[in-house]
Amino acid sequence: MAQRICEGVFLVGGPDLTASSDCLCYLVNTGAAPVLIDCGAGPGLDRLLDHVAETGCAALDIETLVLTHAHIDHAGAAAELRRRIGCRIVAHHADADAIEEGDRVRSAAHWYGTDLEPAPVDFRVTGKSHRLGPDLSDLVLLHTPGHTPGSLVAVLETEDGHRVLFGQDIHGPFSPDFGSDIDEWKKSMRDLIALDADILCEGHYGVFHGRSAVREFIEDQLAAHV
Ligand SMILES: [Zn+2]
Numbered sequence: 091m092a093q094r095i096c097e098g099v100f101l102v103g104g105p106d107l108t109a110s111s112d113c114l115c116y117l118v119n120t121g122a123a124p125v126l127i128d129c130g131a132g133p134g135l136d137r138l139l140d141h142v143a144e145t146g147c148a149a150l151d152i153e154t155l156v157l158t159h160a161h162i163d164h165a166g167a168a169a170e171l172r173r174r175i176g177c178r179i180v181a182h183h184a185d186a187d188a189i190e191e192g193d194r195v196r197s198a199a200h201w202y203g204t205d206l207e208p209a210p211v212d213f214r215v216t217g218k219s220h221r222l223g224p225d226l227s228d229l230v231l232l233h234t235p236g237h238t239p240g241s242l243v244a245v246l247e248t249e250d251g252h253r254v255l256f257g258q259d260i261h262g263p264f265s266p267d268f269g270s271d272i273d274e275w276k277k278s279m280r281d282l283i284a285l286d287a288d289i290l291c292e293g294h295y296g297v298f299h300g301r302s303a304v305r306e307f308i309e310d311q312l313a314a315h316v
Pocket residue numbers: 159161237259262263
């Protein structure tokens with residue numbers, strides 16, 4: 091079953107929900123155009139769309155797929171999802187080529203012993219931040235390089251005044267294979283701590299509720315890479 095995290099935010103994919111190779115995937119449906127944040131490796135796509143439907147959102151209504159970075163556990167289903175529902179794919183410019191070329195190394199597909207199906211990136215984020223739509227309730231994407239050069243996080247301000255941070259691979263890992271930069275990552279993590287988010291939706295470690303829990307998780311990751 092899809093899991094409700096807060097008003098308009100649902101966990102719809104992950105190892106326990108869709109396929110063992112999937113990151114945690116989140117649906118944001120706050121009344122504006124629904125957004126899916128990452129889509130898993132591919133084999134779990136049918137189940138992911140079932141979970142989207144459980145939330146009351148029709149798959150065809152998903153307007154945007156945000157790929158937080160090029161890794162296959164986050165982006166592997168992107169090409170097939172775009173074919174099925176016609177969503178636009180948004181990713182940061184610095185990871186977009188790896189997605190469009192199906193780069194096995196930059197996407198970590200070689201770690202998984204598989205291939206990344208190339209997917210067109212319809213909109214490339216450049217610069218430090220980008221608001222997905224015109225409303226204040228829309229998601230804001232922030233460039234947080236480190237894990238990969240084009241890693242993005244998304245931030246949602248809920249109607250009841252909470253700040254939700256979708257920080258998919260805050261924990262790393264890091265490898266020259268996919269262009270990691272530990273110094274850039276430390277700067278990015280300090281930026282995320284400064285956001286003082288109320289909820290953190292992470293890509294593999296689950297959901298953290300409460301400002302102190304969010305801060306503690308990010309600080310623990312920083313402390314592990316002194
Ligand atoms: Zn990753």
